[in-house]
Amino acid sequence: MMSRLSFAATAAVLVLLFGSAALLYPGFFSARVIANLFGDNAALGVAAIGLTFVILAGGIDLSVGAVLAFTSTFVATAIEHHGISPLAAVALALAIGAAFGAGMGALIHRYELPPFLVTLAGMFFARGMAFVMSLESLGIAHPLYRRAAAFGLPLGGRAALTAPALIFLAALIVGAVLLHATRFGRDVYAVGGHAPSARLLGVAVGRVKIAVHALAGACSALAGVVATLRMGSGNPAQGTGFELDAIACVVIGGTLLSGGVGSLPGTLLGVLIFGTIQIALVFDGRLNSWWSRIVIGALLLIFIVVQKLLSRAATRRARATLKETEGE
Amino acid sequence: MRALCTALVLTAAVAACKKPGNEGAGSTGSGSGPAGATPAAKQRTIGFAQVGAESAWRTAETESIRSEAAKRKITLKFSDGQGKQENQITAVRGFIAQGVDAIILAPVVETGWEPVLMEAKQAKIPVVLVDRGIKTSDESLFTTLIASDFIAEGKQAAEWLAKKTGGKAAIVELQGTPGSAPAIDRKKGFEEGLAAHPDMKIIASQSGDFRRSNGKEVMEALLKKHGKEITAVYAHNDDMALGAIQAIEESGAKPGTDVIVVSVDGTKDAFTAMVEGKLNASVECNPLLGPMAFDAAEQAITGQTLPKKTVVQDKLFDTTNAKDAIATRQY
Numbered sequence: 001m002m003s004r005l006s007f008a009a010t011a012a013v014l015v016l017l018f019g020s021a022a023l024l025y026p027g028f029f030s031a032r033v034i035a036n037l038f039g040d041n042a043a044l045g046v047a048a049i050g051l052t053f054v055i056l057a058g059g060i061d062l063s064v065g066a067v068l069a070f071t072s073t074f075v076a077t078a079i080e081h082h083g084i085s086p087l088a089a090v091a092l093a094l095a096i097g098a099a100f101g102a103g104m105g106a107l108i109h110r111y112e113l114p115p116f117l118v119t120l121a122g123m124f125f126a127r128g129m130a131f132v133m134s135l136e137s138l139g140i141a142h143p144l145y146r147r148a149a150a151f152g153l154p155l156g157g158r159a160a161l162t163a164p165a166l167i168f169l170a171a172l173i174v175g176a177v178l179l180h181a182t183r184f185g186r187d188v189y190a191v192g193g194h195a196p197s198a199r200l201l202g203v204a205v206g207r208v209k210i211a212v213h214a215l216a217g218a219c220s221a222l223a224g225v226v227a228t229l230r231m232g233s234g235n236p237a238q239g240t241g242f243e244l245d246a247i248a249c250v251v252i253g254g255t256l257l258s259g260g261v262g263s264l265p266g267t268l269l270g271v272l273i274f275g276t277i278q279i280a281l282v283f284d285g286r287l288n289s290w291w292s293r294i295v296i297g298a299l300l301l302i303f304i305v306v307q308k309l310l311s312r313a314a315t316r317r318a319r320a321t322l323k324e325t326e327g328e
Numbered sequence: 329m330r331a332l333c334t335a336l337v338l339t340a341a342v343a344a345c346k347k348p349g350n351e352g353a354g355s356t357g358s359g360s361g362p363a364g365a366t367p368a369a370k371q372r373t374i375g376f377a378q379v380g381a382e383s384a385w386r387t388a389e390t391e392s393i394r395s396e397a398a399k400r401k402i403t404l405k406f407s408d409g410q411g412k413q414e415n416q417i418t419a420v421r422g423f424i425a426q427g428v429d430a431i432i433l434a435p436v437v438e439t440g441w442e443p444v445l446m447e448a449k450q451a452k453i454p455v456v457l458v459d460r461g462i463k464t465s466d467e468s469l470f471t472t473l474i475a476s477d478f479i480a481e482g483k484q485a486a487e488w489l490a491k492k493t494g495g496k497a498a499i500v501e502l503q504g505t506p507g508s509a510p511a512i513d514r515k516k517g518f519e520e521g522l523a524a525h526p527d528m529k530i531i532a533s534q535s536g537d538f539r540r541s542n543g544k545e546v547m548e549a550l551l552k553k554h555g556k557e558i559t560a561v562y563a564h565n566d567d568m569a570l571g572a573i574q575a576i577e578e579s580g581a582k583p584g585t586d587v588i589v590v591s592v593d594g595t596k597d598a599f600t601a602m603v604e605g606k607l608n609a610s611v612e613c614n615p616l617l618g619p620m621a622f623d624a625a626e627q628a629i630t631g632q633t634l635p636k637k638t639v640v641q642d643k644l645f646d647t648t649n650a651k652d653a654i655a656t657r658q659y
Contacts, residue, residue, distance in 0.1 A: 025426075027425065027426055027427060030425065032425045033422075033425050036418075036421050036422070036425055039421075040417070040418045040421060043414070131506075135506045135507065136437070136438075136439075136506050136507030136512075137413075137437040137438065137439040137440055137507040138439060139439035139440065139442075139463055141465070146442070149442070149443045150443060150446055158425075158451070162443075227414070229443075230414075230417065230443060230444075231413065231417065231439075231440030231441070231443065231444075232439075232440055232441075232442045232443050233439040233440035235413060235437060235439070235440060235507070236506075237437075237505070237506065237507065238412065238413060238414060239414075240412075275418075278415070278418055279418065279422050279425075281407070282375075282405065282407050282418065282419045282422030282423065282426075283405070283422060283426055284405075285375065285403075285404065285405025285406050285407065286404075286405075286406065288408065289407055289408040289409075289410065289415070289419075290408065290410065
């Protein structure tokens with residue numbers, strides 16, 4: 001009930017933002033701009049998918065941006081300096097990302113360490129490793145990679161879905177099925193809702209926690225691959241503060257930071273809101289682009305306050321019902 | 329008014345701000361009404377994807393492009409990349425989707441531009457690069473690069489320092505953003521300049537990211553490590569040098585006499601520091617590229633071919649001539 005309300009609110013904000021930008025700026029309401037929204041925010045979107053799982057399970061992952069930078073640099077150096085084929089490099093990068101996430105998840109579960117600190121350490125480690133591999137942005141000249149980077153699925157007009165956009169959409173579908181149509185997805189909600197009760201219900205809490213972190217690590221790595229496709233290069237300096245953008249998208253999308261409530265379609269809306277604000281400012285071309293941060297900040301604040309009020313109302317209702325039944 | 333209204337939801341803000349035409353650039357009605365409704369035509373729309381506002385130099389460059397656009401009655405779409413390539417790419421793709429006549433791009437790093445510039449090329453929108461080059465195997469991706477010769481700047485700084493110190497110095501180098509063209513070339517030029525002087529040694533070289541705060545932090549750390557051994561500082565820009573000067577002062581030494589400081593850019597703050605005797609020299613790197621950039625854009629739009637590089641000439645200023653030149657500094 002509550003998540004449906006919050007989803008509707010997010011959708012309304014997106015429609016309002018996009019609609020008014022479309023009214024204000026000629027050429028804004030076009031297939032190209034919409035296709036660009038998916039392409040330009042693909043890395044953010046893919047990372048936010050992984051984060052949604054972690055946050056739903058009651059955790060957090062701060063290593064997202066650093067793992068993205070690490071992966072993009074890893075892929076670039078592997079292809080350019082070590083002659084590894086692009087497909088193998090990407091597969092290896094995803095495996096490393098997943099293993100890295102699983103490692104963090106295992107530490108969090110096994111020693112009951114706070115996810116905030118474990119993934120903060122992971123963030124420093126991954127960022128450091130990125131710069132150890134290369135101090136500078138490194139171009140990828142491999143013909144296969146260049147072809148993938150230049151690829152566009154034409155949508156008619158001048159719009160095209162680029163490789164990053166397609167990866168984002170694919171990840172979204174896989175993620176949504178996993179979260180909303182499998183046992184694993186239900187377990188994620190259960191663990192985030194209340195871990196002790198989940199355990200009583202027979203959910204392998206530890207395994208779920210490790211799995212969501214592994215999934216988030218793999219998603220961050222995939223986001224890094226997306227970034228290399230978009231730029232044709234790997235850059236160890238990119239993605240600073242990226243995890244916070246992704247968290248903002250997830251929360252604006254209606255996922256509670258305390259876990260248990262939220263959805264992947266919501267996260268998609270959060271990402272699209274983020275992207276719409278950014279591109280509307282580019283179309284405007286006169287306002288300071290830092291306003292995007294202020295608007296995101298304001299939206300974030302509004303959403304968490306609204307969520308709090310909604311959940312408080314829900315608890316009150318639940319208590320009232322409980323009293324009634326007890327009284328009988 | 330503007331600040332207040334924008335703090336509300338963006339859309340309402342933009343709507344409210346657009347109406348007064350507050351930029352006064354003569355771009356009336358660019359938002360309302362169908363495109364091309366004005367028969368006067370030929371009014372250009374040009375997008376400028378700037379790196380950010382991390383230094384006085386860059387702010388001066390932005391200002392130069394803004395004022396030149398206003399002067400030429402060009403509708404300027406300005407985007408601040410907040411120091412991130414990701415944002416700059418989004419901006420350039422936004423400009424393409426908007427169908428601007430030309431794009432001016434100040435790339436934050438050298439690599440990673442090919443996919444997006446390919447898109448601009450397919451849309452037949454010329455791209456003029458300013459102040460930093462890109463690495464690419466396909467030079468048709470951009471019209472021209474308008475920039476200073478960073479290698480020559482580094483070399484000039486090294487030669488001046490050699491003369492000043494009699495060819496003997498223990499130098500700390502404060503590098504710019506790793507991977508950026510000025511950082512790479514100013515380092516390279518400086519090393520080339522030092523090659524003829526075996527007693528001039530770089531004892532430490534670290535990045536201060538072109539920022540004053542980082543310059544200060546790095547210098548503090550290096551002063552702790554090397555102490556009095558340091559006789560000279562070479563910073564890739566004035567802001568880092570000014571940060572380093574603060575760190576040197578706080579350590580109890582006198583910048584400008586105990587430690588010779590030389591940097592690149594020639595900003596007004598650097599000139600003030602030179603007049604005070606704290607900074608010894610700065611190689612000017614002219615940021616007022618607006619006129620040249622729009623000339624190039626106009627030529628590209630009208631189908632003329634341009635040389636791939638247009639070099640901006642740079643001069644060195646030191647404590648001896650800073651006083652006379654400070655009044656002419658616009659940035």
